[in-house]
Amino acid sequence: MQRRVFLQALGATGLGLTAFRSALALPTSLPAGATGRVLVVGGGMGGTTVAKFLRLWGGAGIDVTLVEPNATYVSNIFSNMVLTGERTLTQLGFNYSTLSSKYGVKVVRASVNAIDPVGRTATLSNGVRLPYDRLVLSPGIDFEPLPLAGTIENKAKIVHAWKAGAQTTALKAQIESMTKADTFIMTVPPKPYRCPPGPYERACVVADYLKRVKGGGKVIILDANPALQAEPLNFGRAFSVTHKDIITYVPNAVITGIDADSMTVTTNSAGTFKGKVINAIPTHKAGALITESGLGLANAPGPNGVPGKFAGVDVLTYESTAVPFVHVLGDASATTQPKAGHIANAEAKVCAAAIIQLLSGGAVNSTPMTNSSCFTPITKTTASWLSVVFRYDPVTRTMMPTGNGVTESLDATSENYEDMLKWFTNLMADTFR
Template sequence: MKNVMNRRRMLATLGGLSAALLAGAMPARADDGEHDRRPRSSTTGPVPLPVTGIKGKVVIVGGGMAGVTLAKYLRLWGGAGIDVTLVEREGAYTSNILSNLVLNGNVAMSSLSFGYAKVASSYGVKVLQANVDGVDAVARRVHYMRNGLPGELPYDRLVLAPGIDFDFPPGLTTAEAQLAAPHAWKAGAQTLALRDQLKAMPAGGTFLMTIPAKPYRCPPGPYERACVVADWLRRNKPGSKVLVLDANPGITAEVATFTRAFNVTYQGIVTYIPNAAVTTVDIGAHFVYTTFGSTPFHGDVLNVIPPHRAGRIVADAGLANDPVGKFAVVDVLSYESTMIPGIHVIGDAAATTMPKAGHIANQEAKVCADAMIRLMAGLAPDPSPVTNSACYSPITRETASWLTSVFAYDPVARAMAAVPASSGEAHAPSKDHYEDMFIWFDTLMKDAFA
């Protein structure tokens, strides 16, 4: 028991959080019995900011895991002289993390919603709800649309943190088709649509899901979804199947855990097929065509997760310069684009050697904040940053597995390199890990939004 509590205390101290925050980090439950994940801190007053003498105007596009963390820490570490404007198209953020648990009813969708009032009131971040649709890197101005009207913001340094967009396959290019075969890989309406389709599926039916080729956000996430859905179907729709069509040559994360889950825990329910990249979707016939032979696969519910690219503004700004033209190559000492000086890209939109994950987005934001503050002070970025990542994967409705990695800067490769001795994964799913998952999540979200 002592070890468990020590581990929990460690989980609740991500980013050096205070004991006061820690006290509020235990899982709460909503009235309907689902976990309610929103930060409950009642502190709304301004947090004292350090006097650093550093001045600058920073605009951040995207208030997700990366963008909101950066906004907070630029002010918290850099002081009030750094004028930070966070531009986010939505009024509130919906967490993708834990959203697979909306499918089995363990977590309420509403409890994955996080607002921006706290970063505004506590740290003086200016929050603008608008859609950024252009960047003028020469004049250093960002163009946006708000309530149908255009506007612009000047910047000294710009940070793009727009997450991902999708390359939809033929048959899935219309909004109607995308709702008929929801990816639910950006949490929100798509997640609810998939949950409703799952609930309406006849017993004995097939839930067909597809996984895109790497890199995609949250490497264990799709396999976790297959497990959560299989568990729910076993209890609620006996005789139903889960068919997983993976574009990759094999399971991409926690191989032993998910192989055991598919072959033992969900034997006879989950069928896993590698090397099956989606080529076409026939919504009317409920068929998915893949590179795995010419015969299409049929599903009663189709959950097609398309290949990813950086959020559109990255390509529009001319920054999608990785070899396939999808993500932005950055200097991982500062996250500054290798294409255009003065523009940084963090989170899932950046091409790095680290996984696309919310925990990593939080870490990239902190390295970027520190580097930007140093650059604004006329100093060089820290030459040896270290980051870490954690992912918890529910395997059943009451057990979870976990995976953690540490990365350190490799000056020869000029990239973040995994530190195997400091990385690892759970030996087996457990109820303890399931509870730890909520502590980790609450701590991560408080570190970003509170």
């Protein structure tokens, strides 16, 4: 029953579990013979997908260069399972060899340090200046500083592990050092943050690990938000039934201080908490290229009147509303869609199709659709899911959820867990292969 609901949700956009390749935003009438230079910055979920589909759909006339400092992209998706030993970071590594060999994307290993929107060039960390007709930025996120006190050595132990890599390994070691008498504290930042279900997923897999491997323990979630930000039914059940002896969920817990010497977290009104491990996820902002370029790219208003830290874009093309010929995708952009890898992949296809049209003087699709699906391990063998399909609304000029909005599974099951493995394989193949 649940599986059928999920497949129906995906089927609404032609997206099957095994048929990602020709999925969302598939242009049926893209012009042949588009020409131009597109520079893509950031080889993550958004940047790699847009580079691939510009060549796949646009043909050899579009010269595509991808600039990314790392030889291997380490997927954040599934990185919570590295913490509990069910995956390794190596297993989550994806390289750019297919992008070059199969699609003819030029991959440059460097960072972009500066953009000249008038001369339409980008300057790389190696000093090279590359020209563009269209620039696509998908640099992901950066973090605001935490209110952290303590010795330098102790402060270094407070990690977020919200960008898979060295911090993931460090947090794994900290969790392994716990006993059943210990407490794991996790702080959830105010929205918007990447992967809305991600913190609650992490709490579940850590709780499951502590129960299975250590015979017990405590997980305290200090959420700066007033309520669960995703899958309220699934996580509500997971916290109150599946992991009820381990997880305590505290909403409205805005962090005012973290003392790394005494390992205590102080909140505005929810009290003070002490733990053996503190996994503090800081408030998010767009990658430095957006917030520090001096070009006004971070022009979208933030929640509650707070100045924004993400890029305003036209969701028909993902072109910046501040700087022409510059497009911003994925977590760095401010849209009504979640900050997630699946949606970054879908946004990238809308953007690729639009750029092909813009380079050839054609008409951009005025009714794009995107889809976000997310599977969440609740235990070592069960998972839940959510899915939402977005359609462009010409009145608000935003992507609006279709139908009943977000659909979530009715239960965490082993069948969902198997589907989760297939979903991940297909999403990553659609992005990197």
